[in-house]
Amino acid sequence: MRExxxxxxxxxxxxxxDWLVEAHAELYARTEGFDDSFAFLVSAILTDFLDRQDTVWERGWVAERDGWRLGSIFCVKSEQSDIAKLRLFLVQPEAQGMGLGKHLLETCMGFARDRGYVGMHLWTHESHTAACALYEAYGFEMTAAEPVRNFGVDLVEQTWKISF
Known part of the structure; x- marks a missing residue:
């Protein structure tokens, strides 16, 4: 456990x-107007992770302080065996602005590098401006952007990638 x-x-x-599904659902319903389909997606991702996790190549972290969960991030295998996928990056509003997002991202990227991945990619939305700024600051490049209707709202989905 790192502190x-x-x-x-x-x-x-x-x-x-349950906490992570609820945290994602509540935050994105409040800030983005997402409908319940987002919670189902998060639940499916987490259930799959628990059922199929390759403990050598994959890891999920939860950030806690005084028993309160403040955030999460996951490194999982992608379709390309030498590229990691960043998933379920969340920093609760009460923990934003203290550098926790940077700490989570550095932890996840460090794990990926240590495991021998040669790069990492992620999927997000244009409206997540703070996260996108953080990805860019750490060397990720946006490689695709596509307008979609998902989770009950109009969005611009983005793919970001980095090589190590």
Whole structure:
């Protein structure tokens, strides 16, 4: 378990599933207007992770302080065996602005590098401006952007990639 400003990063466990689905659903319903289909997607991703996780190549982290969960990030295998996929990156509003997002991203990228991945990619939305600025600051490049209607709202989906 790593610590940062009183925040501990620990591995994601099955007991975190309901919290993480709810945290994503509540945050994105409030800030983006997402409907319930987003919660179903998050739940499916987490259930698949728990059922199929390759513990050598994949990891999920939960950030906690004083027993309160503040965020998460996941590194999973992608379709390309030498490229990692960043998933379910979340920093709760009360923890934003303290550098936790940077700490989570550095932890995830460091894990990917240590495992021998040669790069990483992720999928996000244009409206997530703080996250996109963080990705760009860490060397990710946006490689695709496409307007879509998803989760009950109009969005611009983006793909970001980085090579190590």
């Amino acid at each position: 940062f400003e009183g925040v501990k990063l620990r591995q994601f466990e099955a007991r975190d599933l």
